[in-house]
Amino acid sequence: MIRLRGVAKTFTLHNQGGAVIEVMAGATLAVAAGECVGLVGASGAGKSTLMRMIYGNYLTAAGTIEVAGTDVSRADPREIVALRRDRLGYVSQFLRVLPRVPALDVVAEPLIALGRPEEEARTRAAALLARLRLPERLWSLSPTTFSGGEQQRVNIARGFAHPFPALLLDEPTASLDALNRETVLTLIEEAKDRGAAIVGIFHDEGARERVCDRLIDVTGFTPGREG
Numbered sequence: 001m002i003r004l005r006g007v008a009k010t011f012t013l014h015n016q017g018g019a020v021i022e023v024m025a026g027a028t029l030a031v032a033a034g035e036c037v038g039l040v041g042a043s044g045a046g047k048s049t050l051m052r053m054i055y056g057n058y059l060t061a062a063g064t065i066e067v068a069g070t071d072v073s074r075a076d077p078r079e080i081v082a083l084r085r086d087r088l089g090y091v092s093q094f095l096r097v098l099p100r101v102p103a104l105d106v107v108a109e110p111l112i113a114l115g116r117p118e119e120e121a122r123t124r125a126a127a128l129l130a131r132l133r134l135p136e137r138l139w140s141l142s143p144t145t146f147s148g149g150e151q152q153r154v155n156i157a158r159g160f161a162h163p164f165p166a167l168l169l170d171e172p173t174a175s176l177d178a179l180n181r182e183t184v185l186t187l188i189e190e191a192k193d194r195g196a197a198i199v200g201i202f203h204d205e206g207a208r209e210r211v212c213d214r215l216i217d218v219t220g221f222t223p224g225r226e227g
Contacts, residue, residue, distance in 0.1 A: 001197030002031040002054065002166055007063035007073070007221075009049055024049060027063065027221040029199075033165070036188065036198040038212035041219040047201050050218055051168050054199060055090050056080040068166050085113055089164035093171045095151040097143055103129065104139040107157040114162065121161075128157035132183055149175040160187050167191060169200035173207050185210055 007027035013019045024046050031037045039047040052058040054065055056072045065072040068087035070079055084090070089110075097106050107125035112118060129139055132153040138146065143154045152175045159167070169188070173181045181204075188211045191198065202208040208215070 001033050001068060002029070002199060003064075003066045004029040004050075004054070005064050007050075007053060007065060008061040009046075009053060009058060010061045022061075022223045024218075024221050025062075025223045027218070029216060031166075031197040031199055033195040033197050034192050035213050036192055036200060036211050038208050038215045039199065039201050039218050040208075040215050041217050045222055046218045048170065050221070051170060051199065051201065055088065055168055056083070085110070086162070087164060088166045088168070089159045089162065090168045091156055091159035091170065091172050093152075093174060095143055095155040099144050100142050102140045103134070103143045103146075103154050106143060106154055107161055110158060110162050124161055125157065128161060129153070132157055132180055149177070149180075152176060153180060156184055156187070160191070163191070163194060163196070165196055167196050167198045167200075169198060169202075171201055171203060173202070173204045181207070 004027050007024065008022070009024040011021045011023060013021060027050060029037065039050060041047055049058060053060055054067060054072065056075065060073040063073060067083060070083045070087070072080065072083070075083070104122055104125050107128060108118070108121035111121035111124060126139065130136070134150060134153050138150065143151050146154065156172060172184050172188070176184060185207055188198065192211070200212070202212065
C-alpha cells in the first residue's frame with residue numbers, strides 16, 4: 001500500500017551560494033494494508049522529511065514512493081490532489097484552516113469533496129467531534145480561536161472522517177488528555193482493522209508500543225550514518 005525504494009532527498013541553500021545538502025539516501029520501506037509503522041530517530045534525523053515526501057510536499061532527489069497506486073515521486077500536482085482526496089490522509093501536528101469556517105465544516109469538508117451529501121458528511125463530522133469530546137458549543141466556531149488541544153481534536157476528526165486506505169500520523173496524541181488519547185489510539189486500531197496502511201511519528205512511547213507493528217529508525221537513511 002505504501003512502498004519506498006531508494007528514496008533520497010537534498011536541499012539547496014540558495015542563500016549560501018547554492019550549496020546542496022544531502023539529508024536522506026537509500027530510504028526503503030514497505031507498509032502493508034492493516035499495518036502501522038512507526039518512524040523513530042533523534043530530532044533532525046529525517047522523520048518529518050520522510051513523511052512530507054510520502055505526502056508529496058517535498059520532491060524526491062531519487063527513488064520512488066508508491067502510495068495506493070500512485071507514484072508520488074513522479075506524479076503531477078493534479079494527481080497528488082486526487083490521491084489526497086480519497087486515498088491518503090494526513091493528521092499533522094498543526095491545524096491549518098481558513099478563518100471563519102466552523103469546526104463542523106472543517107471536519108465534514110473531505111467527505112463533501114468526495115461527493116457525499118452535506119447532511120451525511122456533517123453527521124459523520126458531528127459523531128467524531130462528539131467522540132473526541134469537543135464541546136458542541138464550539139462546533140459552529142472557527143478552530144482558529146481554539147486551544148492547541150481543541151485544534152488537535154478537530155485535526156484528528158478531519159483525518160479520520162473518510163476511511164483513507166493510507167494514513168500519515170504526525171504526533172496524533174500530542175496535546176491530548178488521557179481520555180482523548182485513548183480515543184485516538186482506538187481510532188488508529190479501528191483504521192488498522194479495516195485495512196489502512198499507516199506511517200506515524202509517535203514520541204509517546206506507550207502509544208507507539210500499542211499501535212505500531214514495527215519501528216523504523218530513519219537514522220539508517222541519513223547519509224554517513226548507520227541506524
